[in-house]
Amino acid sequence: MSDLYNESEQQAPRSGLILLQALILGLFCLFAVRLWYLQIHRGEAYQAQALENQLRQESIPSPRGLIRDRNGDLLAVNEPAYALGIIREDCPDVDRLVHQIAVWTGKDYFELKTLYNKNRKRVKPFEPLIVVPDLTFAQLALVETNKLRWPGLEIQFRPRRLYRYGDLFAHVLGYVAEADEEDMSKRPNLALGDYVGKQGIELMLEDRMRGIKGLTQYQVDVNGRRLKERILKHPQAGHEISLSIDLGLQKLCMDWLSEEAGGVAVMDADTGQLWALATAPSYDSNDFSSGLTSKQWAKLRDDPLHPMQNRVIQSVYPPGSLFKHVVAGAGLRYGMIDPRETVFCPGFVKLGRRVFRCWRAGGHGKVDMNRALVESCDVYFYKLGKKLTVDRMSEFAKAVGFGEKTDIRLPHEKAGNIPTREWKIKRFGESWQGGDNLNMAIGQGFTLVTPLQVVRFFAGIANGGKLLKPLLLKDEKTVVQADIPLRPDQIGLLRQALVDTVEDPHGTCRRIRTKGVTVGGKTGTAQVVRLTDELKALKDDQIPYRFRDHAWMAAIAEKDGRRFAIACLVEHGLHGGSGAGPIIKAVIDYLFLDKVTPNPEERKAKARAVRALSLKHKEKRHAD
């Protein structure tokens, strides 16, 4: 221990002391020379620059391109909006200003403060940090009169997106919202507070619609208040877009879907252009442009009917009897049937110990292919499916566009599912059974399709065999994605069966007959669950909502060289004819007779009742 305090009288190393003094001298000389250079040698130049510093530049937002329907009616426009921002370099007391903004706008101080803290690092010096994106006129007036007393406060004018038919086009147009971190990293031109397409066409064509920002220069006084302003570069508006959608038809479809959950797709069978792409329930795109409140978001998210879901491209359903046209096509393609050959339908078929029933308990008697399609005889297709087996059915189904995306380019499209032997082993660990062939042949079981795939396939039958890319823009060129691998006469047989289904006294689509128009159709029922005998005994109205079958109808219609395909699905709509038929009929009337058939009140009332039922059901499940 003693050693600690008993040091020799050694002196600090001389070289070290010299080093320290040299360092001080070096520091002095270095900085003295630099100061002389900056302050004396170049002092005047810097003084001139200091004066110029009172000029600032700011970008001017560009208005997004307008969106029109196929007839030129405006769907999406821009309206003036005022945002409130803070330029923190000008603001002597941000806390006080944020407090004041909270008082003016009635927003929560802590929410504003959190927003400010989150974003302050991402805003360039002297650019406003937007804290309130959307001022009402009353608020604007209030802030404007007080503005001069609050340095650092900035009112920014910027165009805001307005969707004139908020919920009619929500799923097609999508919506815009403020750019987030991800958007900004993907698109370096975006700054905080800019609006960017988040869904639908707005997202798909973001780069075309955004436009180019302008630049303005202004002089400021000591407190950052603007004195003189000069526009250096005018903003350039984004490109205008014309959709292939027909406003009137879209309106009609949405009106008919009313409060039911379902979707309608109408395609020009010669060009692939979609005239309507309706899905219900919907939401209002405008809610997003002004910033969704958490309450609004929760309401959308928790709705049991999922209004954010685009049922035409994002929902998949078993195709039911619609698939019989695919199976018949496969039979023709692989030469497994002679269309004139008849099959006897006693009302059921036995496979091993299992019995597969026809929907008509008494059977159809002797049916050929046309009759089997027109009357939707299950037994005929059981037998055909057994012959074809899954391999040929799925090969053909894939060849006509099922099981893969249609490339419509709207975000989040689903591919559906066409099962194969390998798929079943992978998915369930079980091998393909003979009974699976039979189920598949009538469109039940593992097959899942989207309404958009259905409309493309039926448009293919209508136009003589071309599978067209579904188009949403009016100026897009028609694209043939594939040819249905059948001879024209074979496609003619399928097409004739569709027409007969409408015209024949026994056909299931008689209600869509239209004078002067060649109409064909096919109904389908997509089983949601296999009904127990107990449920089967119930009347339609008494079956619980979630056990009710989905109703399908696909149709083709032609007059004077104009050809259309229509697909309609109504979730839990029970029967294709009554659930989807009237909607298809209304569409045909609109397209060919120029007639807007209103949706009768009783149908709307029924839809409301069904919706209430589904909500009740949801509540009950929550209560459990």
Place this chain on the structure above:
Amino acid sequence: MPIDRRLLLYINWPLFGLAVILFLIGVLNLYSASGTRLEEGMNMAPFYHRQLLWGAMGLFGMLVFMFFDYRHLKTMAWPLFWTTVVLLVAVFFAGKTIYGARRWLDLGFMNFQPSELAKIAVLIVGARILSREREPLNFIRLAYVLGVGLILAGLIIKQPDLGSGLSILMILGGMILFRGVTAKVFKTCLVAIPCLLPLSWFFLHDYQKQRIMTFLDPTTDPLGAGYHIIQSEIAIGSGGFWGKGFLEGTQSQLRFLPERHTDFAVAVFGEEWGFVGTMVLLILFCVFLYQMVVIARDARGLFGSYLAAGVFFYFFWQILINTGMVLGLMPVVGIPLPFISYGGSATLVNFCLVGLVLNVSMRRFLFKQA
């Protein structure tokens, strides 16, 4: 223990006075940087108020560091070192993450940053080891001394806090040079370090590379990273010979200059006081540093000399880097200027370290006590 009158007599009063004067200049400058010309009730008054409060605490801390005999620190060197290591390791497990870095321990009433303690620990341990070295350091001794610093610096860089980690190595490195190395070691390092330096480029984060690139050519990003450098040079340069006068700096008053109260405080000073004022400030700092050299020279015992040399380097690097950055001679790194920049805990530590060297100076004539 009655206080020996000689203790007060031998205090290095110039150093004491310079610390207080520099601090007061800092407060005055802060007052100007706070934009007092704005309408009533809307200035940044709290900044210089708080700074005055921290200064008072600093003076108290300085007295505490003068009171005990600094030679007791010799026995405490290693316990202090290991305590620091434990705290630094604890940061990894129990540390609080702020701005993506784990640097703080939550003590309940305040957030404590062990890397600040590490700066003091490296001074004391360094002084203890080096004061025992009888010869200039050869490779083996150098590796041993550097190893101690690398343990601390490594743990801090891992947090990640490159700035604090490097400053520990720089303080220790300065002390090693003060002790001296063998000619062979010196020559080797002279060749090796410039060769190895470019390699470190690969270990830098992108934003750090960006800063260096921006330093080389600030005009490439006039609204972003280069902004600070350009604005700082304009502010200082426009000060001219006599300066624009107190509270008259248009650049700082117009708030074109960011971070004007912390890292860029000198730019405000340079604009308002001009070449004359800034040279005076520079001379004050040089005299301040020179007093530590005097203390190192006159200290009784090598431990005291090395403590003084360590504190010298603690201040020297900060002055060099901060002023170099503000004058556009170095890349922008967030290092404050002692006593001039706003900052509570930094002010406290600065005064305490001045207290420590004053402690050495006032005990220079004391002989062994019973």
